[in-house]
Amino acid sequence: MNQVVRLPKRSDVKTEDTWDLTKLFDTDDAWTAALEEFESKIAGYEQFHGTLDQSAEQLANCLEFDSQMSRIGERLGNYAYLKTTEDQTNGDYQAMMARFQNVATRGGEAQSFMRPEILSIDDDKMKSFLDDPAIEPYRLLLDRLVRYKPYTLSEREEQLLAMQGEMAGAVGRVFRQLTDADMKFGEVANEDGQQVELTQSTFSQFLISPDRQVRKTAFHQFYDEFAAHENSLAATLTGSIQTDVYYARARGYDSALGQALFSDKVPVEVYDNLIATVRENLPTLYKFYDLRRRKMGLDEIHHYDTYVPILSEIKSQYSWDEAVDVVIRSLQPLGDQYCSTLNDGLSGRWCDRYPNENKQSGAFSYGTYDGLPYIMMNYKPTVLNDVFTLTHEAGHSMHTYLSVSNQPYEYYHYVIFVAEVASTFNEQLLTRQLLAETDDPQRKAYLINNEIDNIRATIIRQTMFAEFEKITHAMCEAGEPLTLDAYKEVYGKLLADYFGPDFTLDEQLNLECLRIPHFYRAFYVYKYATGLSAAIALSNRVLNGGQSELDDYMGFLKGGCSKYPLDLLCDAGVDLRTPAPIEAAMKHFGELIDQLDELI
Numbered sequence: 001m002n003q004v005v006r007l008p009k010r011s012d013v014k015t016e017d018t019w020d021l022t023k024l025f026d027t028d029d030a031w032t033a034a035l036e037e038f039e040s041k042i043a044g045y046e047q048f049h050g051t052l053d054q055s056a057e058q059l060a061n062c063l064e065f066d067s068q069m070s071r072i073g074e075r076l077g078n079y080a081y082l083k084t085t086e087d088q089t090n091g092d093y094q095a096m097m098a099r100f101q102n103v104a105t106r107g108g109e110a111q112s113f114m115r116p117e118i119l120s121i122d123d124d125k126m127k128s129f130l131d132d133p134a135i136e137p138y139r140l141l142l143d144r145l146v147r148y149k150p151y152t153l154s155e156r157e158e159q160l161l162a163m164q165g166e167m168a169g170a171v172g173r174v175f176r177q178l179t180d181a182d183m184k185f186g187e188v189a190n191e192d193g194q195q196v197e198l199t200q201s202t203f204s205q206f207l208i209s210p211d212r213q214v215r216k217t218a219f220h221q222f223y224d225e226f227a228a229h230e231n232s233l234a235a236t237l238t239g240s241i242q243t244d245v246y247y248a249r250a251r252g253y254d255s256a257l258g259q260a261l262f263s264d265k266v267p268v269e270v271y272d273n274l275i276a277t278v279r280e281n282l283p284t285l286y287k288f289y290d291l292r293r294r295k296m297g298l299d300e301i302h303h304y305d306t307y308v309p310i311l312s313e314i315k316s317q318y319s320w321d322e323a324v325d326v327v328i329r330s331l332q333p334l335g336d337q338y339c340s341t342l343n344d345g346l347s348g349r350w351c352d353r354y355p356n357e358n359k360q361s362g363a364f365s366y367g368t369y370d371g372l373p374y375i376m377m378n379y380k381p382t383v384l385n386d387v388f389t390l391t392h393e394a395g396h397s398m399h400t401y402l403s404v405s406n407q408p409y410e411y412y413h414y415v416i417f418v419a420e421v422a423s424t425f426n427e428q429l430l431t432r433q434l435l436a437e438t439d440d441p442q443r444k445a446y447l448i449n450n451e452i453d454n455i456r457a458t459i460i461r462q463t464m465f466a467e468f469e470k471i472t473h474a475m476c477e478a479g480e481p482l483t484l485d486a487y488k489e490v491y492g493k494l495l496a497d498y499f500g501p502d503f504t505l506d507e508q509l510n511l512e513c514l515r516i517p518h519f520y521r522a523f524y525v526y527k528y529a530t531g532l533s534a535a536i537a538l539s540n541r542v543l544n545g546g547q548s549e550l551d552d553y554m555g556f557l558k559g560g561c562s563k564y565p566l567d568l569l570c571d572a573g574v575d576l577r578t579p580a581p582i583e584a585a586m587k588h589f590g591e592l593i594d595q596l597d598e599l600i
Contacts, residue, residue: 004187004195004196004197005194005195005196005197006197006357007197007199007201007355007356007357007359008356008357009356009357010086010087010090010356010357010358010359012356013354013356016349017352017353017354018086018349018352018353019082019349019350019351019352019372019374019375019376020348020349020350020372021079021082021083021371021374023370023371023372024075024078024079024082024368024370024371025075025079028092028096031076031079031080031096034072034075034076035076035099035100035103037072038069038072038073038076038103038107039103039106041069041072042069042103042106042107042110043110044065044069045065045066045069045110045111045113045114046110048061048062048065048114049113049117050113050117052114052117052118052121053117053120053121053122053125056128056129056132056134056135057132057134059118059129059134059135060132060134060135060137060138062114063137063138063141063142064137066111066114067409067410069107069111070409071369071370071409073104073107074368074369074370075368075370075371076100076104077100077104078366078368078371078374079371080093080096080097080099080100081097081366082366082374082376083096083097084096084097084360085352085359085360085376086352086356086359086360087356087357087358087359088176088177088180088181088358088359088360089181089358090358101165101166101169102166104165105162105163105165105166108162108163108165109159109162109163111162112155112158112159112161112162113155113158113159115145115148115152115158116152116153116154116155116158117155118142118145119145119146119148119149119152126142126146129142130142130143137408137410138410140410140411140562141410141411147262147265148262150252151251151252151253151259151262152251153250153251157250161247161250168243168247170239171236171237171239171240171243171520172240172520172521174236175233175236175237175240175517175520176360176517178229178232178233178236179200179233179515179517180200180358180360180361181358183225183226183229184225185197185198185199185203185221185222185225186198186221186225188206188214188217188218188221189214189217190206190209190211190214191209191210191211191214198218198221198222199355199361200361200362201355201359201361201362201378202355203218203222204307204383204385205380205382205383206218206219207219207304207307207308208307208308208309208383208385209308210308212304212305215304215305215308216302216304218304219302219303219304219506219508220506220508223506223508223509223511224508226508226511226514226515227508227511230484230511230514231484233514233515234482234483234484234487234514237482237487237513237514237519237520238476238482238483240519240520240522241256241472241473241476241482241522242476242482244256244259244260244473244522245473245476245477247259255473255474255477256473256476256477256522256523257271257469257470257473257523260522260523261523263415264415264417264564264565264566265564265565265566266417266565266566267577269577270530270566270576270577271466271470271523271526273578273579273582274463274466274526274529274530274582275463275466275467275470276579277579277582277583277586278459278460278463278529278582278586279497281586281589281590282460282497282498282500283500284586284589284590284593285456285460285498285500285589286499286500286501286502286503287590287593288452288456288593289301289306289499289500289502289503290502291593291596291597292305292306292310293305293502295310295600296308296310300504301502301503301504302503302504302505302506303499303505303506303509306453306456307453309384309446309449309450310445310446310449310596310600311442311445311446311449311600314442314443314446315382316382316383316384316387317381317382318381318384318386318387319381320353320379320381321347323379323381323386323387323390324343324346324347324390326387326430326433326434327342327346327387327390327391327394327426327430328342328343328346329433330391330426330429330430330432330433330434331391331426331429333429333542333543333550334429334542334550334553334554335550335554338398338554341398341401342394342397342398345372345373345394345397345401346375346390346394349372350372350373350374350375350397351374351375351376351377352374352375352376352377353377353379354377354378354379354380355378355379355380359378360376361378362376362378362517363375363376363377363378363389363392363393364376364393364396365393365394365396365397365400365423367396367397367399367400367401367403367404367413368400369404369409369412369413373396373397373398373400373401373404374397375390375393375394375396375397376393377389377390377393384450385450387430388427388430388450388454391426391427391429391430392423392424392426392427393423394426395422395423395424395425395426395427396419396422396423398422398557399414399418399419399422399423399557400412400414402554402557402558403557403558403559403560405558406558406559406560407558407559407560407561407562411560411561411562412560412561413560413561414559414560414561414565415561415565416524416527417527417530417531417565417566418531418556418559418565418568418569419527419531420527420528420530420531420532420535421531421534421535421538421556421569422535422556422557423531423535424458424528424531424532424535424536425535425538425539425553427454427532427535428535428536428539429539429543431447431450431451431454432539432543434447435447435448441599442599442600444599445596445599445600448592448595448596448599449596451592452589452592452593452596454532455532455585455588455589455592456589458528458529458531458532459528459529459532459533459582459585459586459589460498460529461498462525462526462528462529463526463529464494464495464498465516465518465519465525465526466523466525466526466529467494468490468491468494468513468519469519469522469523469525470523471490471494472487472490473522475490487510487513487514488510488511490513491510491512491513492505492510495509495510529582530576530581530582532585533576533581533582533584533585534569534574534576534581536581536584536585536588537573537574537581537584537585538553538556538572538573538574541553541573541574549573552571552572552573553572553573555571555572556568556569556571556572559571
């Protein structure tokens with residue numbers, strides 16, 4: 001009998017393969033002491049209550065105190081959260097996170113007077129305050145805050161909303177615990193006949209197996225477990241959407257989408273342009289699916305046939321060190337300082353590298369002003385996509401590193417809209433590097449196939465997700481019931497539109513909408529699509545330009561949130577207020593498909 005391959009326990013993982021959270025706190029006890037100190041300082045907000053209109057100096061003092069509290073809270077929250085991701089069944093760290101959330105919620109309650117009190121300051125007086133040197137470090141912050149005046153409630157109402165913080169996050173926590181810890185997917189025999197545990201992390205590996213029966217078995221077995229919990233999952237998703245709609249209505253926004261876009265000052269037209277432009281180009285995607293079906297020798301193409309490389313006989317093998325090396329080589333156009341800093345981080349302990357039992361699935365970068373720009377990976381040496389994931393997350397982390405190095409705490413934390421540009425820019429450079437390093441037509445085809453699949457997943461698939469979010473939130477706002485059947489119907493229609501008339505859709509795929517974690521952070525996924533579109537344009541600009549174009553891009557990375565995201569991108573050389581970047585990305589997608597067809 002073949003031995004079952006299981007993930008190691010967290011306690012068995014080598015220290016050098018984990019991130020170094022001591023840069024945040026040396027020990028759990030140090031964290032506890034800091035939390036207690038943070039909690040004791042919450043009362044300090046009271047000294048400012050009712051005084052913010054007295055003078056610019058008093059307002060500046062309050063903003064400084066709030067900034068200090070926010071910075072301490074960031075360290076506390078990041079440490080607790082990152083610890084929970086290491087092993088989601090570790091009750092000690094779940095309790096630590098719960099303790100922090102409780103204290104942070106009370107901090108939010110104590111701080112909740114600030115926004116309505118600031119916004120109640122007479123316009124003329126506020127103008128004089130903004131001209132005072134004492135306010136200089138916070139002028140941009142206040143300018144942005146004033147935009148929220150129509151959507152800010154009374155002091156008591158703001159306090160009540162702040163008190164709901166923990167409850168609002170409950171559905172997301174239930175979803176994560178259910179899908180990452182409680183749901184068990186069994187085992188699947190891989191292409192070598194070896195029994196391997198099927199998990200959120202290994203599912204993607206099964207989908208790139210050259211053995212179609214392995215892919216099919218893993219797909220159906222994985223979704224069988226979702227079907228067994230479909231009603232519970234539908235209820236959690238409904239709770240998340242209802243929460244979004246509640247907060248939008250409570251504050252007076254015209255929609256949940258409008259509220260989500262407001263903070264970044266992104267017009268709804270940017271969102272709608274993305275969906276419309278991608279839909280106009282869906283026939284190009286259908287062409288690719290037909291090419292894939294033909295080249296793979298399939299009578300019918302299913303979803304589980306769309307991730308395996310068409311040239312599946314070409315193997316990919318990159319150890320961690322080899323992956324770091326090729327990533328650094330690919331990023332040489334960004335300069336020696338960028339590359340040396342990143343190399344030290346990836347070779348050191350910025351990253352939590354490999355899967356372990358009950359570790360959070362997927363990958364992310366989690367920057368902090370006072371720690372390291374941490375990266376979680378579930379790296380697998382045989383999965384080429386994991387090398388791309390590494391450079392993707394490294395793009396985020398270097399964005400954090402450069403923003404921290406060039407901006408004060410108040411303006412370092414770049415928004416997600418621009419974050420996805422930095423990460424996918426790196427992926428563009430990695431593709432070019434790998435193509436330049438081979439003369440083998442088959443290898444080139446393999447890499448072009450990979451870039452096509454990346455654009456398909458990042459622009460087209462995320463746009464489909466964005467449309468699902470828009471439809472379901474609109475249904476909730478119109479009073480239409482969000483039931484399991486409603487989700488299946490909406491998602492099923494989107495699948496039919498985005499995969500085309502000649503694609504065979506398994507009925508189970510309608511449940512995919514119940515397993516997407518980003519749906520619990522609504523109106524987030526469209527930023528992947530706009531981000532890659534901008535990254536394609538900017539990478540071409542940097543590689544085909546000179547020092548000025550590189551300086552523009554590095555200025556963008558150093559900018560943090562010192563400007564609104566669309567303005568930062570315009571300064572870097574791309575304007576997402578028009579459909580042009582999306583159209584150019586889809587044109588590039590079509591050209592890649594033609595190149596692949598010629599090569600194979």
